[in-house]
Amino acid sequence: MSATRRVVSFVDERTGAVPLVRRSLRFVFPDHWSFLLGEVALYSFVVLLGTGVFLTFFFDDSTAQTIYNGDYAPLVGHEMSSAYRSVVDISISVKAGLLIRQTHHWAANVFIAAIVLHLARILFTGAFRKPRDLTYYIGVTMLMLALLEGYIGYSLGDDLLSGMGLAIGYSVALSIPFVGANLAALIWGGPFPGDPTFWSRMYVTHILLIPATLAVLIGLHLVLVASRHHTQFRMTRRHTERTVVGTPLIPGYAPRSLGLASSVVAMLFLLGGLVQINPIWLWGPYHVSEATNGAQPDWYLGWLIGGLRLMPDWDLVIGGYTVVPNPFWGGAAFPLVVFAILFSWPWLERRLTGDHGFHNLLDRPRDSPWRTALAAALATWVVFVFLAGAMDRAQVTFGLSYEKQLWAFRVLVWVVPALVLLATLRICRELRAGDDVLFRRRTAERAARLDV
Numbered sequence: 001m002s003a004t005r006r007v008v009s010f011v012d013e014r015t016g017a018v019p020l021v022r023r024s025l026r027f028v029f030p031d032h033w034s035f036l037l038g039e040v041a042l043y044s045f046v047v048l049l050g051t052g053v054f055l056t057f058f059f060d061d062s063t064a065q066t067i068y069n070g071d072y073a074p075l076v077g078h079e080m081s082s083a084y085r086s087v088v089d090i091s092i093s094v095k096a097g098l099l100i101r102q103t104h105h106w107a108a109n110v111f112i113a114a115i116v117l118h119l120a121r122i123l124f125t126g127a128f129r130k131p132r133d134l135t136y137y138i139g140v141t142m143l144m145l146a147l148l149e150g151y152i153g154y155s156l157g158d159d160l161l162s163g164m165g166l167a168i169g170y171s172v173a174l175s176i177p178f179v180g181a182n183l184a185a186l187i188w189g190g191p192f193p194g195d196p197t198f199w200s201r202m203y204v205t206h207i208l209l210i211p212a213t214l215a216v217l218i219g220l221h222l223v224l225v226a227s228r229h230h231t232q233f234r235m236t237r238r239h240t241e242r243t244v245v246g247t248p249l250i251p252g253y254a255p256r257s258l259g260l261a262s263s264v265v266a267m268l269f270l271l272g273g274l275v276q277i278n279p280i281w282l283w284g285p286y287h288v289s290e291a292t293n294g295a296q297p298d299w300y301l302g303w304l305i306g307g308l309r310l311m312p313d314w315d316l317v318i319g320g321y322t323v324v325p326n327p328f329w330g331g332a333a334f335p336l337v338v339f340a341i342l343f344s345w346p347w348l349e350r351r352l353t354g355d356h357g358f359h360n361l362l363d364r365p366r367d368s369p370w371r372t373a374l375a376a377a378l379a380t381w382v383v384f385v386f387l388a389g390a391m392d393r394a395q396v397t398f399g400l401s402y403e404k405q406l407w408a409f410r411v412l413v414w415v416v417p418a419l420v421l422l423a424t425l426r427i428c429r430e431l432r433a434g435d436d437v438l439f440r441r442r443t444a445e446r447a448a449r450l451d452v
Helices: 003-015 018-026 033-056 082-092 097-125 133-155 160-175 180-188 197-228 249-274 299-310 327-353 369-388 391-398 402-451
Strands: 065-067 079-081 316-318 321-324
Touching: 033 097, 033 197, 033 249, 065 082, 079 082, 082 097, 097 133, 097 249, 097 299, 097 369, 133 160, 133 197, 133 299, 133 327, 160 180, 160 299, 160 327, 299 327, 299 369, 299 402, 327 369, 369 402, 391 402
Parallel strands: none
Antiparallel strands: 065 079, 316 321
16 A cells, blocks of 8 residues: 555544545636636735734834834934834835835725726626525625724825825714714724824734634635525536536646645735835825825726715704714715615515526626616716726816816716716626527527428
């Protein structure tokens, strides 16, 4: 008996693991490229954890004021927080610090982008239907936590850009009706910029609480995916609601997945090394009396900035008291409405269509015109609000009037989604009609051949 067989026999006699391993190696995975978006998010999360551990060794979460005397000459002699100084030191003085910090930042952007694209695939193909609705809810929850994690992460630097972002967040928290003041006091520990311990709480939340929660949700998400098997498109007669078709783990899928993991890691490190992102030494340290122009937050916060900018100067006043201040509508109500729609989507479709059955086969977008049209309209709505968040950059770069852009977006943000809904509905129906014509033609040709 060979050494390998003796080892396998020894392990199996004591653990009985061989049948489980055999079944695992034969587990099949989907072939369609769109399923790889979830893996891109997973591998980006792994890079986030690895680079984040490195950064914790050098980051100081204190807001105690200090005078900078480091290696970056333009800031020498300036007063700043210890947090800001530590990030500048990571970027300028620590070996490989700038590479790791920028890779961490790029991984956060790719992680959220992959989740958004993965969610779009699920919505357009009906992968959220029973029995995978719980998996869908976990995915939407992960998106919410990832957005919060990204916001907290870029706020920790205490630079002029992140400080302005925290000030906006504080204003939005204050604007929440009835509980806003108490909520802001609970989070910040006092009036902005808050109690000194606020930074420590934010730091612990960023490096421990949210990552641990995301890791648990990702693990649960993968367990549910494995237990219910993957969905699949009806490509051939083999693809039915009762069969699972795909590539086995060994020898087919594992090498592909390892190749994708290597590519994701390599691309993130290339971005971290070659493409500058968030150069906080240019923004300078945050002081409550200062502001900046020309700097933009990460892309995934653009839709929130756009919501704040599009909302007219309207406060809900009752009996001389401001019940709902203006920042609430764009900063809190808008994202809450979007996520409420996302969470209720499976229930709404079941309610409207009466379809309570199990589904293992995916729909092509054209096969469900109303679902596709509504999802396209929702995406267009969010995208146009997102574009409105860059109106100041369009003014600086292209000389477009900010006021004219504002009024144009206030109209387009409602008109364009309605037009997209109607156009998508028409296109899907025309494509389905073309499929029916093609099917009848092929059926007739097949019958003619049989008659001959």
